[in-house]
Amino acid sequence: MARLKQFKAESKRVLDLMINSIYTNQEIFLRELISNASDAMDKLYVQSLSEDGVKFNKDDLKIEVKVNKELRAIHVKDYGIGMTRDELDKNLGTIAHSDSSLFKEDLDEISDVDIIGQFGVGFYSGYMVAKEMRVMSKSENDESGHVFISNGLDGYKVEKVEKTERGTEVILFLKDNTDDQNFDEYLEEENIKHLVKKYSDYVRYPIVMTNEEGEEETLNSMIPLWKRNKNDVTQEEYNQFYMDRFADYQEPLHTIHLQVEGTQSYNALLYIPSHLPFNFYNETDKHGLSLYSRSVFIQEHNEHLIADYFSFVRGVVDSADLNLNISREVLQNDRQVASMARRINRKVKSELELMLKNDRDKYEKFYENFGLQLKYGMYNHFGANKDELKDLVLFTTTHEDKLESLADIVSRLDEGQEEIYYVSADSILKACQLPQVEKVLDKNVEVLVLMDDVDEFALRVLGEYEGKVFKALNQGELDLDEESKETLKKLTEENKDVLEILKEELKDKVSDVRLTSRLKSHPVCLVSDEGLSFEMEKVLAQSPDESQHIKATRILEINPDHALFEALSKVSEDKLREFSEVLVNQAYLIEGLEIEDPARFSNLISLLMIEASNSNRN
Secondary structure (H helix, E strand, O other): OOOEEOOOOOOOOHHHHHHHOOOOOOOHHHHHHHHHHHHHHHHHHHHHHOOOOOOOOOOOEEEEEEEEOOOOOOOOOOOOOOOOOHHHHHHOOOOOOOOOHHOOOOOOOOOOOOOOOOOOOOOHHHOEEEEEEEEEEOOOOOOOOOEEOOOOOOOOOEEOOOOOEEEEEEEEEOOOOOOOOOOOHHHOOOHHHHHHHHOOOOOOEEEEEOOOOOOOOOOHHHOOOHHHHHHOHHHHHHHHHHHHHHHOOOOOOEEEEEEEEOOOOOOEEEEEEEOOOOOOOOOOOOEEEEEOOOEEEEEEEEOOOOOHHHOOOOEEEEOOOOOOOOOOOOOOOOHHHHHHHHHHHHHHHHHHHHHHHHHHHHHHHHHHHHHHHHHHHHHHEEEHHHHHHHHEEEEOOOOOOOEEHHHHHOOOOOOOOOEEEEEEOOOOHHHHHHHHHOOOOOOOOOOOOOOOOOOOHHHHHHOEOOOOEEEEOEEEOOOOOOHHHHHHHHHHHHOOHHHHHHHHHOOOOEEEEOOOOOOOOEEEEEEEEOOOOOHHHHHHOOOOOOHHOOOEEEEEOOOOOHHHHHHHHOOOOOHHHHHHHHHHHHHHHHOOOOOOOOHHHHHHHHHHHHHHHHHHHO
C-alpha cells in the first residue's frame, strides 16, 4: 500500500487558499475539470503530429460525465494523453504546478490548439465540493494505470490500478450536506447539464452523459457560432442563437459578427435587440458582454467590453489571448480588454452610422428604443463622448413631424444663421403654442423641440455642431435682426418709468423686467438668464439630493407692440403695481411653473373682469 505523501508546497495553508479563496463561485469546479480533460485530448492530438507510435481515432475523443447517487460521486472521464505515476505525482502533488503551462511553451508552431489550464490550480477547485478526489490515469507510455488519492488536507498517495484505456478519470466524492449547503444538488443530472451548458458549451470535444434510458446524450454545442466563417452562417442561425442565448422572444434588429486576427485575436458576436428590455433602465440590471476564453465561459456581464452608451448591445466575445488570473475569473491585464473594447465600440458605431445612412426606417426603430441611451452618453462624464455620439442622435423639429439628425438640421439653415434654436415641450403642437416660438416660426426658422429630460443637458454639453451654436428661445437675449434691436432700445428709454415701477413691485419674483422683440401676438413671457434653464431646473428638482434643487433666474419680458403694454402705460401707479402680479403669474403659468398664490391670482383676475364690466357700463 502506498504511503501518504505531503503536498510539495510551503504549507497546507497554500492548498486551503487554492480551495477557499481563489474561486468565488463553487459551481465552476466542473468547468475546470472539463477544461483539463479537453487539454488532455489536445495534448494527445499534438503528440500524434510530432511523435511516432501515438495513434488514436478522432471519433473516440470525448468527455464523459457521470453521477453516482449511491456513492455521492461525480465522474469526469477523458480519452486524452493520460499521465504516468511520476506525472501524477508532479502535476497533482505539487500545488500550482501546471504541465499545461510547460506544454504550451512548446506549441509555438501549432496554432490551432488551445490549452486552457495554465496554472495547475483548476484541479483543486474540486475540493470546494469534494471531501476526496481520485484521479485514475494511464499514459500511452505506461503499461499500467495509477490512481492519485487525496482529501485535500492530509497529503496524497499514488497507487497502481487496473486501467487498460489511455486517458484520465477524475472522481469526486461529495462533501456531507450542511444546514448552509446541499452538495447533493450536484448529483442531479439536470443541474450537471445546466453547468455544462453554461460554462463548457463550446468545448471542442463532445461532453456526454448517459441518460436514464441508457442513451448517450451530448450536452454541449462544441463549435460556437462566432468561430464559424461568417459566410457559412445564415441569418436564421444568428437569430436562433440570439433568442436562445439571451432568452428573447423576438429576433434581433441587427447582428454584428466581428472576427479579428493579428497581435490580438478574438471573435465577437453582437446583437442590437428589436425592443427595449423591460428592465433595461433598472439600476439592478447588469449590462455588458459575455466573455469567453478559448470557448470556455469566463464571465456573464463584462461591462468593460462595451461602452455605457452602447449598453443595449448584447453578445459574446471570445479571445485566446487573454491573460487570466489564477482562478480564470478576473483579468490580470485590463489593457487587453480595453483594446478589444475600442475595436468593438468603433464597430458598433460604424454599423449604426451605416444603418442611419442606408436604412432610415430601421435606424428610427432602433432609436425609438435606445436613442435615450445615446443622449445620456453624450451628457455623461462631462461630455467626454459627445463627439462620438453627436452624429447618431436624432431630434424632433418644427420642419416636419419626424426625427432629424443634427447634420440634417444644419443643412437647412439659412445662409448667415449661426444659431440652432430650440425649446422644450411635450409635443410639436405645444412647442408651436409657446409665445417665444411664434415670431421665429413666422420667419421660417426651424426649431428643435426637446421632449426628453436629458435633451437640453446633452445639447448644452455639446455646445455647437459644425460651428452652429445651440440657442434656447426662452433664455437670454434674442436678437433676430438689428432693426428690432434699435427699435427696442428706443422704446425701453421712452417707457423707463413704467419698467422701473414693475421691477420694484416684482423684485421678489423676477430679477428683471424688460421689453422684448421675441414676441409677436402674446403680451408677456418668462425667460431665464444664460446658464440654468427652466427645463433644467425642473429636471434637477426631481433629484433626491436637495442641494441639486437650483432655480433658474427669472426675467419677465413684455411685448411693446401688444395693446396690453399701451394700457399699462396709461394706468395709475397703484393700478400698475396691481397689474404687475397678474402679468408675472401669466408668464409663470405659460412657462409651466408654479405660482405662489393661485387663489389670490384668481381673485385678481375676477376683480379685473368686474372693473372692465363696470367701465363698459359707464
